Amino acid sequence: MEEEFYSAAYKGSKQFSQQQIRTANATGFGAAADDYMEKGIDLNEQLIINKPATFFFRMRGDAMLGAGIQEEDVLIIDRSIKPSNGRIIVAAVDGELLVRRYERTFNRVILSPENKKYKPLEIGEFNTYTPWGVVTCVIHVVDPMLQAYINNRKKDNKSSNW
Numbered sequence: 001m002e003e004e005f006y007s008a009a010y011k012g013s014k015q016f017s018q019q020q021i022r023t024a025n026a027t028g029f030g031a032a033a034d035d036y037m038e039k040g041i042d043l044n045e046q047l048i049i050n051k052p053a054t055f056f057f058r059m060r061g062d063a064m065l066g067a068g069i070q071e072e073d074v075l076i077i078d079r080s081i082k083p084s085n086g087r088i089i090v091a092a093v094d095g096e097l098l099v100r101r102y103e104r105t106f107n108r109v110i111l112s113p114e115n116k117k118y119k120p121l122e123i124g125e126f127n128t129y130t131p132w133g134v135v136t137c138v139i140h141v142v143d144p145m146l147q148a149y150i151n152n153r154k155k156d157n158k159s160s161n162w
Contacts, residue, residue, distance in 0.1 A: 047137045053080035055133065057090060057099075064088065064099050066114030072147065073140045075099065077133035088135040093121065094128055099135065 048054045057075045067088060069075070075090070083089045083102040091098050091111060100111035100121070109129065112120040123129045141147045 047076055048078075049136065050078055050080045053133075054078050054136075059099060061099075063113040063115050063118050064101075067101065068140075069099065069114070069135075069138050070140060072150075073138050075135045076137035076139070078136050079133040081134040081136070083131045083134060090132040090135065092128070092130040092132055093123065097132065102131070 044051075055077050057077055059069055059071060059073045059075055062071060069088070077090055081087075083091075083104075085103050087102050088099065089102045089111075091100065091102075093111065098111060098121070100113055103110045103112060109123040110120050111123065141150065
């Protein structure tokens with residue numbers, strides 16, 4: 001599995017913001033006469049709890065489709081949060097980084113995929129296992145043109161975060 005890690009959230013991070021956000025409802029953005037606008041939204045402030053412990057990871061594979069995590073999604077991972085039952089984590093298992101749902105009962109740790117193509121992995125005494133961090137957010141690009149743009153930028157500039 002090919003992983004893509006990005007630097008810590010606070011190192012060289014550009015502040016993502018939108019100056020005016022309309023309040024949205026399930027059917028759209030409200031009536032045209034509705035002139036209520038929130039002030040800007042800072043995605044760093046909204047999505048990152050602990051900047052020094054936060055990293056970005058690009059998902060490879062389809063093991064977590066049932067949890068809404070797709071190939072190429074960007075995961076926001078907080079290394080300061082301890083894994084707990086039901087949380088999605090990134091873990092190093094036998095030299096491979098995996099994104100799985102964490103379950104612990106008594107002395108057993110089970111890492112479960114959210115795709116029936118894959119089996120749960122019970123961590124045994126012969127496995128090397130290190131929980132790396134808890135997935136706190138998923139950024140999923142829905143526009144194919146934006147995804148193509150991101151992919152082309154990655155090809156053109158391998159050293160860039162985007």
